[in-house]
Amino acid sequence: MKERKPPEYPASDDSMEPRSSTMKKGKGSAALGRDIQAKIGQQLRSYYDTLIEPTPDRFADLLRQLEAPGKKEGVE
Amino acid sequence: MSLDPTLREQILAAVPSLRAFAISLSGNVDRADDLVQETLLRALANIHSFQPGTNMPAWLFTILRNLFRSEYRKRRREVEDADGSYAETLKSQPEQTSHVEFKEFSAALSKLPEDQREALILIGASGFSYEEAAEICGCAVGTIKSRVNRARTRLANLLHIETPNDFGPDRATRAVLTGDDVA
Numbered sequence: 393m394k395e396r397k398p399p400e401y402p403a404s405d406d407s408m409e410p411r412s413s414t415m416k417k418g419k420g421s422a423a424l425g426r427d428i429q430a431k432i433g434q435q436l437r438s439y440y441d442t443l444i445e446p447t448p449d450r451f452a453d454l455l456r457q458l459e460a461p462g463k464k465e466g467v468e
Numbered sequence: 469m470s471l472d473p474t475l476r477e478q479i480l481a482a483v484p485s486l487r488a489f490a491i492s493l494s495g496n497v498d499r500a501d502d503l504v505q506e507t508l509l510r511a512l513a514n515i516h517s518f519q520p521g522t523n524m525p526a527w528l529f530t531i532l533r534n535l536f537r538s539e540y541r542k543r544r545r546e547v548e549d550a551d552g553s554y555a556e557t558l559k560s561q562p563e564q565t566s567h568v569e570f571k572e573f574s575a576a577l578s579k580l581p582e583d584q585r586e587a588l589i590l591i592g593a594s595g596f597s598y599e600e601a602a603e604i605c606g607c608a609v610g611t612i613k614s615r616v617n618r619a620r621t622r623l624a625n626l627l628h629i630e631t632p633n634d635f636g637p638d639r640a641t642r643a644v645l646t647g648d649d650v651a
Contacts, residue, residue: 428624433592435627439573440593443488451483451504458512459471
């Protein structure tokens with residue numbers, strides 16, 4: 393695991409200007425453009441939504457069991 | 469034990485996102501489910517230390533993250549995952565995203581350093597503020613911001629997103645050229 397490093401650049405709220413990035417030189421290297429950020433953001437959310445969708449019921453069951461040990465169906 | 473119904477509802481409401489976070493961290497659905505279960509057990513055992521009215525999701529995410537971290541340290545070797553198998557361990561077949569895109573994205577995500585990945589997920593997907601994410605990760609807000617920035621830059625590289633137009637064809641072409649498996 394990486395140990396913590398101090399921020400490499402001052403973090404102002406929405407400025408996304410990685411100074412020492414691994415981006416290629418040339419156009420688009422100065423900052424991660426808004427379009428690119430938007431693409432990544434959209435892919436990230438759709439990835440996450442895909443994971444959220446099939447959440448099993450077992451956790452609700454687990455909570456119920458923990459609350460009322462002994463009872464099989466403890467709906468109030 | 470009887471749990472305040474409001475708290476119970478708050479806990480249950482947080483579970484889907486908590487589990488998605490766990491899958492994102494561990495890359496493995498079974499481990500993620502274990503993590504969520506353990507998180508719920510600990511949450512209930514320590515529910516007295518939760519202050520009603522404060523942020524339940526953030527509290528649960530903090531517990532889960534700490535569990536994952538301590539377990540991760542123990543099993544670092546097993547967990548190391550070069551690239552492809554990260555997505556392979558996901559049992560659920562994504563429907564709304566194209567399968568290729570999903571696999572590619574999770575493979576790229578798995579290549580990020582742990583601290584960058586969790587920061588990116590918390591901010592970009594789980595819907596936490598920078599302040600909340602900083603609290604969950606036990607670090608400064610500026611650190612979270614810088615990790616998110618670095619994560620985005622790295623992902624853009626890994627996914628070969630350089631200009632918006634590069635998106636589809638360039639990725640496929642590169643895959644052919646480099647022999648990366650995109651299927």
